[in-house]
Amino acid sequence: MPSGQQERAQASAITPRKQPAPTEPAPADTVRALFGSHRLSPAQRRIAQYITDHPTEAAFLSITDLAERVGVSQPSVTRFATSLGFTGYPALREALQPLALSAATSPPDTAPHTRPNELQAAVxxxxxxxxxxxxxxxxxxxxxxxxxxxxxxxxxxxxxxxxxxxxxxxxxxxxxxxxxxxxxxxxxxxxxxxxxxxxxxxxxxxxxxxxxxxxxxxxxxxxxxxxxxxxxxxxxxxxxxxxxxxxxxxxxxxxxxxxxxxxxxxxxxxxxxxxxxxxxxxxxxxxxxxxxxxxxxxxxxxxxxxx
CATH class of the missing domain: 3.40.50.10490 (Glucose-6-phosphate isomerase like protein; domain 1)
Structure with a gap:
């Protein structure tokens, strides 16, 4: 084998193959993980479900608007935020906004059937x-x-x-x-x-x-x-x-x-x-x-x- 080919073969043998970058979890999955790690009351689960289903919208709603959309009281929203470990709803909204922006800029999911819906996820x-x-x-x-x-x-x-x-x-x-x-x-x-x-x-x-x-x-x-x-x-x-x-x-x-x-x-x-x-x-x-x-x-x- 010519010396040039031999050197290229040796370089190929010792150069590790480039590994694919780890897949980042979808923003909605990150939101679900945030809520899923806490024990929530039925009313609080309704709030969590609304935020999960409408991440780009819910993260910028006022506490009054979110309570009205979900059909709960404003104190229920506050208790929901504190149950997750936040000081109040403003702190929760601040944490959700980067995820909402990420969801808004993510490319559309071309294969939605590959991800289970909420009922399938429960099963x-x-x-x-x-x-x-x-x-x-x-x-x-x-x-x-x-x-x-x-x-x-x-x-x-x-x-x-x-x-x-x-x-x-x-x-x-x-x-x-x-x-x-x-x-x-x-x-x-x-x-x-x-x-x-x-x-x-x-x-x-x-x-x-x-x-x-x-x-x-x-x-x-x-x-x-x-x-x-x-x-x-x-x-x-x-x-x-x-x-x-x-x-x-x-x-x-x-x-x-x-x-x-x-x-x-x-x-x-x-x-x-x-x-x-x-x-x-x-x-x-x-x-x-x-x-x-x-x-x-x-x-x-x-x-x-x-x-």
């Missing part, structure tokens, strides 16, 4: 929540232990207040098919304390409490009341730390979906079904007997439509 987030729950199910010891304890508690009390009531009702309704005495507590205050005290005096040993965001003060009060009566507490919630897990004997966590105005509960629902399975397996003979009796009653009284 994607729930799929990620279920994947996280699946990884926790690799170790089933805790689920099986809690299922055994709940199955042995006579009566078994299920606590769910405010937004958590739907999960508690589902669990209690299904548990009644396989457990002889399930008591649902759906009201707080002295009513909850009375129910918890009666359950303990009747021989109950455990309470299964559901606590989803936004966590209610009355749920914490009811859990503390349960402990004072001598009941033990298994808690199903979205996070392992905080005042509610501090009051529980066992905490089982499942993240909630927060991409829409109201939370979605795919992972907590699956966790609840897993607990029911563990209860059923803890006493298989009782489970089978009760399920057969229920089916007989369902046939006798025509509970369900024919398939």
């Amino acid at each position: 994607d987030a729930e799929i990620a929540n279920l994947e996280n729950l699946r990884r926790t199910f690799a170790d089933t010891d805790t689920i099986l232990h809690v299922g055994r304890e709940l199955a042995r508690s006579h009566p078994l009390t299920v606590l769910g207040l405010r937004i958590s009531l739907s999960l508690a009702e589902y669990f209690a309704y299904a548990a009644q098919r396989i457990h002889p005495d399930v008591r649902l507590v759906s009201r707080g205050g002295s009513v909850a304390y009375d129910a918890l005290l009666q359950a303990r005096e009747a021989g109950g040993t455990w309470v299964l409490a559901f606590a989803m965001p936004r966590h209610a003060n009355e749920t914490l009060a009811a859990m503390r009341a349960a402990r004072r009566t001598g009941l033990r507490i298994a808690l199903v919630t979205d996070a392992p730390l905080g005042p509610l897990p501090d009051e529980a004997d066992v905490t089982l966590t499942a993240p909630t979906g927060s991409r829409l105005v109201f939370d979605s509960y795919a992972a907590p629902q699956v966790l609840s079904a897993a607990l029911l399975q563990a209860m059923a397996d803890a006493d298989p003979e009782r489970t089978q007997l009760r399920l057969e009796k229920y089916e007989q009653a369902a046939d006798q009284h025509d509970f369900f439509l024919e398939p």
Whole structure:
């Protein structure tokens, strides 16, 4: 090989290939990340959604105009800004304006179908929540232990207040098919304390409490009341730390979906079904007997439509 070609070949061998520049996130994605890292109320999520959908417009609106466009009060906008860590709405608007200008000067997206819309993104987030729950199910010891304890508690009390009531009702309704005495507590205050005290005096040993965001003060009060009566507490919630897990004997966590105005509960629902399975397996003979009796009653009284 001639010397000139040899030198060029050597230079090519030692010169690293130029790597493509990292892709900058789209301005709208940056705005979503800013909001997505905080727990927002339903009203605050409406504000966040409007800003995400109208970044170049919303970043230059006055607090009065933004509140009017979204349909919320001006104090709600202020609380929204402070919940994100800003001193007020002017500071939030100042942070949003560079992103809005970037969005305005960015080339148009020629393939909008490649990016999921808000509803698809919410489903994607729930799929990620279920994947996280699946990884926790690799170790089933805790689920099986809690299922055994709940199955042995006579009566078994299920606590769910405010937004958590739907999960508690589902669990209690299904548990009644396989457990002889399930008591649902759906009201707080002295009513909850009375129910918890009666359950303990009747021989109950455990309470299964559901606590989803936004966590209610009355749920914490009811859990503390349960402990004072001598009941033990298994808690199903979205996070392992905080005042509610501090009051529980066992905490089982499942993240909630927060991409829409109201939370979605795919992972907590699956966790609840897993607990029911563990209860059923803890006493298989009782489970089978009760399920057969229920089916007989369902046939006798025509509970369900024919398939």
